[in-house]
Amino acid sequence: MKNSVSDNPAVNIKDLKLAFHGYNSIDIPSLEIHSGEIILLFGENGSGKTTLFRLLSGLLRPDSGELQVLGHDLNRMSSRAKDYFRGDHIGYVFQNSNLMPYLTALENILLPCGFSSRKQKIVDSGEMTREYEAYQLMAKLKVEDPARLRHKTSQLSKGLRQRIAVARALIGNPSLILADEPASAMGSYSQRLVYELMINHARETNATLICISHNKEMDPLFDRRLNMKDINISAETNPLW
Ligand SMILES: Nc1ncnc2c1ncn2[C@@H]1O[C@H](COP(=O)(O)OP(=O)(O)OP(=O)(O)O)[C@@H](O)[C@H]1O
Numbered sequence: 001m002k003n004s005v006s007d008n009p010a011v012n013i014k015d016l017k018l019a020f021h022g023y024n025s026i027d028i029p030s031l032e033i034h035s036g037e038i039i040l041l042f043g044e045n046g047s048g049k050t051t052l053f054r055l056l057s058g059l060l061r062p063d064s065g066e067l068q069v070l071g072h073d074l075n076r077m078s079s080r081a082k083d084y085f086r087g088d089h090i091g092y093v094f095q096n097s098n099l100m101p102y103l104t105a106l107e108n109i110l111l112p113c114g115f116s117s118r119k120q121k122i123v124d125s126g127e128m129t130r131e132y133e134a135y136q137l138m139a140k141l142k143v144e145d146p147a148r149l150r151h152k153t154s155q156l157s158k159g160l161r162q163r164i165a166v167a168r169a170l171i172g173n174p175s176l177i178l179a180d181e182p183a184s185a186m187g188s189y190s191q192r193l194v195y196e197l198m199i200n201h202a203r204e205t206n207a208t209l210i211c212i213s214h215n216k217e218m219d220p221l222f223d224r225r226l227n228m229k230d231i232n233i234s235a236e237t238n239p240l241w
Helices: 049-056 079-089 105-115 117-125 130-140 146-150 158-170 188-204 216-221
Strands: 011-020 023-033 038-042 064-069 090-093 176-180 208-212 224-227
Touching (some): 011 049, 023 049, 038 188, 105 130, 105 146, 117 130, 158 176, 188 208
Parallel strands (some): 090 176
Antiparallel strands (some): 011 023
C-alpha cells in the first residue's frame, strides 16, 4: 500500500454512526479536522471520545457513514490494509498505555519500527541509531537516565509508563497522533511537559494531533477545542450516557 497521504483534510466524517447493544454511541453528522491542526477533544465520561479514536484508527468499523482519514476511505479498506495504514501513519497513545509488559521500555518505544517500514526508514534516516532516537525522545520527557529504559515496563510507575507510551506514539513521525488522556497519571508540571512535547513534535513534523484531556489548564496550548456534546448527537438517543 502507498505510504503517501493527501494534504487536506486529516479527518472528514459525514453521518457516522456506531451502536453497541442497540444504542448509538457515535452519531456524528459532520466533522472536519484540517491537516496539521492541534485539537483538544473533551466531554463527559461515556460521550464517545475513545470510541471515536478507535474508529479513526480503523480498530472499529462504523455501522454507516463516511469516514476519511488522511485521504483514505477507511470503509473501503480491508482489515489488513487498515493495519498497515495504522502502523505507517498513526501514532496512538492508548488510555491505559497498552505497553507490552514483558518487553523493556526501550523495546516498547521501538515497537512501531517493527510494524512499519515507513517509520523504520524515517528513524533510520537520521544520523543517530534507533536507540538514540528513543533516548532523545525520553530525555525531552525528562527521563534522562538510559538505564531506566532497560527495565521491563511492568516494573515502572504509571507516570513513567505514560511517557513511554507517548514516545512510542511519536517515534517515526506519524501523520496523525491520537492521544487518549496521555498524561492523566502525572502532576500538572509533567502534564504540561508532555503536552508541549507532543504539540511541538506535531508542529515540527506537520502532523495532526488530537488529544483527549480533562485538564482545562492545557486549553491555551491547542488550536481548537472540540466538545463531544457538540459533535456527537448520540446522547439524544442513548440512555447509557
Ligand atoms: N466494546 C463496547 N461494548 C459496548 N459498549 C461500548 C463499547 N465501547 C464503548 N461502549 C459504549 O460507548 C459509549 C462511549 O464510550 P467511550 O469509552 O468511547 O466514552 P469516553 O468518552 O471515551 O469515556 P471516558 O471519558 O470514560 O473514557 C459508552 O456508552 C460505552 O459504554
